Amino acid sequence: MDTKPRFFDEMYDASGTPRDPYSLYSDWFGQEDIKHLRNKSQEAEAFFRRIGITFNVYGQQEADERLIPFDIVPRIISAREWARLEQGIEQRVRAINAFLYDIYHRQEILRAGRIPAELIARNEAFLPQMIGVNPPGGVYTHIVGIDLVRTGEDDFFVLEDNARTPSGVSYMLENRETMLQMFPELFTKLKVRPVSHYPQNLRRSLSDCAPPAFAGDKPVVAVLTPGIYNSAYFEHAFLADQMGAELVESHDLRIVDSRVCMRTTRGYKAIDVLYRRVDDDYLDPLNFNPNSMLGVPGIMDVYRAGGITIANAPGTGIADDKALYSYMPDIVEFYTGEKAILQNVPTWRCSEPDSLKYVLDHLSELVVKEVHGSGGYGMLVGPAASKRELARFEKKLRAKPSNYIAQPTLALSTVPIMAKKGLAPRHVDLRPFVLVSPEKIRITPGGLTRVALKEGSLVVNSSQGGGTKDTWVLGD
C-alpha cells in the first residue's frame, strides 16, 4: 500500500499489517472480489438516489440536488478507543452547558478573569435577549455534534464543538442502513454497536425538556425547517419522520394565546418543543433579524415566558464560536474541576499582535479560519494554497485580523476508501452526535465520518467534494 509515513492510517500500520479493530474486516476484504465490491459501490449510489438522500448546494442551480458520495469501506473504532472518546465528549458537553448557563447569568468565568470580557460583549453570537433566561430543563444544547480529528494512535483533537444546529445525523443513520443491506454478513462477524435508536432518543431528550406551559400527557414536538430548498431539507424531513414529529415552516406557525401554534387541518395547535433547524438570527424577526422570512415573530417572547422549548436554545453559538475555541480547555477546567480529556488544536488568535505576526510569517504552513465561518467556506489551507491565494488571503487577514484564527495543518489520520484500483488512504474526521436531557447525556456510538475523496486533500466538507463512511464502534 502506498501510505505516506507521516500520516497515521487507521486500518494498516507502517508495515502494512491491519490494526486490531480492522483485522476481521481485513480478512473478509481479502476474500472479496474487487469487481464485485465496485458494483456494490454503484448499488449504494442507486440506493441513496432512490431514497432521496440528497443535499442542495447553494449557488449551484444546475446540480440542484446532489448526492454526498458514500464509501463502502467502514471506519472502525475499538471499544477501548470509544470509551475514552465518550468520556471526553461527555465532559466537554457538560462544560459547554455550564458555560452557557453562566455566561447568560452571573458570568463567573469573566469575573474570574479566565476569558476576556470583550470576547463575549462584542461577540455577535452572544444574545443579550438570553440574559437571565432559564431554558426548560436547564438544557441549552440538546443536540451537539463535536468534530474530532485524529493524528495518531491516541491523539484525538476537537476541531469544532458545533453547538448550534449540527447536521449530518441522517447520513449516520442511512449509511448504516445501507451497509446493513449490502453487507449483512459483516455484521454477523463483527460486533458493531447499533445507532438506530438515535431518533427515539432525540424525541425522548426533547420531550424531557418540555416547557412550563406544557399540559397533557405527551409533549407536541415539531421540527422547524427553512423549507425544501434548504441544503439539509432531507435531514429535517427524515428526523421529523423518524421521531413522529410534525415538520413545520414559518408560514405554518402563528402565536395564539401566548403559545406558538401550528396550522393544522383542524385549526391551530400548540407546540411544546420546537427542534429548530434555522439559525438564531432568523428565528424571530421581531427580536432578531427583521428581514427574516424563516422565523416566527414573537417566538422569543413566548420562549421567555415559558410557553415553548427551543432546541437548541437561542444563543448557544457563543459556545462554539471560533474566537472562544482556544479557551475551551480553561472552560472545561473551570466548570468541571478536571483537566480536559480531549485535546484542543493549538490556536493562534489573530486579534493578538504577536500571534498575527507569527501567522503572517508562517501562512503557507497554517490553516486559517474565519471566526464565524462554517462549512469550509472562507478558509485557507496554507500548504495547499497557491502563491496568489496566499497573497490574497494575507490582504484579508491584515485588513481584519480579529476575524481570523489560525491552526497548524494537522496530519489528519487516513482510512482507506474503495478507489478504482482497490484500497487507497484518504483523510477523515469524525462527528459523533450527542443528546443532552436534564438527567442524561446520550452519545450515539459512532457518528458521521467524513472523508476527503481527493488524494492528499484535507478538506472533508461535503460542500467541498467530501464523502462519508459508515462508522463502526465495536462492542467489548
Add this chain to the structure above:
Amino acid sequence: MLGKTAGGLFWMFRYLERCENTARLLDAGWRISLTRSGDTSGEWESVINTAGIRFLYDQKFTDFDAGHVINFLLRDTDNPSSVLSAISLARSNARLVRTALSSEVWEAVNEYWMAIKAALARPVTEKTLAPVLAEIRNRTAIVRGTLHGTMLRNDIYNFCRLGTFVERADNTARILDVKYYVLLPSASFVGSSMDNTQWENILRSVSAERAFSWLHGGDVTASSIADFLILDRRMPRSLAFCHAKILENLEHLEKDYGQRQPSQDMAERCTARFRNRRVAEVFEEGLHEFLETAIHDTAILASQIEKDFKFYG
C-alpha cells in the same frame, strides 16, 4: 395534520393523476394516427384542446404536427401540465409532505420522477412513444399500489384520494365536453365510420374501451357512452364514481374530525346530480351545459376543500 401537509398530499395526487391522464390522451391520439391514413392533425388538435392547454400551445406552434404535440404534452417545461412538469410538481409536493407518506410511496414517486426524467431526456417521436407511455402507466400503477398497500386509512389517505378524484372528475368532464358534439343524437354523421372512431377515441382516452364492451356488448350508441362515462357508478372514471368518492372521503374526514365542513354540503349536491338520473334527462338539460356545470362545480368544490382544511395560511 398540518394544513400545508393536507394541501401537499392533495396536489401531489392531483399531479400524479394528471400525468396519467395526459399519457392516456396521447395514447388515444396516437392510436388514431396509426389506424388512419392521411392527415391526422385534426386528431392531434383535439388532443391539445382536451388537455386544456390550447392557449399555451398556440403561443409556441402554429401547426398540429404529431412531434410537436407529443413533446409539448410529454416534456415541455413551458407547459405546466406536461408529464415532466406534473411529475416534478408531484415529487416536490411529495418531498414537502414526506413525513406523511410511507417510505414505499415516497420511493415509488421518487423513482417515477427519476425514470421519467431519464425517459424524457431527449425528444420523443411517434416511434419511441409507446415505451414512454408504458413506463408512465407502470409507474403510476406502482404509486397507486404502494398507496393502497402501505398507507393507513386515516386523514392522510383521505386527502390523497380527494386530490385524485377531483382531478379525475375534471379530466373526464373535459374529455366529454371537447367531444360532446359527436355524442349528440342530432349529430348528422351518426353511424358513419367517422364517428365510430371518435367514440372509440373517447373511450380510449379514459381507458374504458374494454370495460364498455363487457357491459354493453355490441350496443355502441352515443347515449350508452355518455351514460357509461357520466352516470355509471361501476366505472372508476365516470363523473358519478369520482363524485361519490369525493363525498365518501369528506364523510370520513367529518367522522375523524368530528366536524362537518361546507365542502361536504357542496359535494352532496354534486353527487345528487348523478344519482338516480337517466341519460335522457342529461341530454334534455343539454349535454354541453351539463358538463360545463360539472367542470365549474368541481373547481368550486376544490377551492372550498382548500379553505375548509386550511391548506394555505
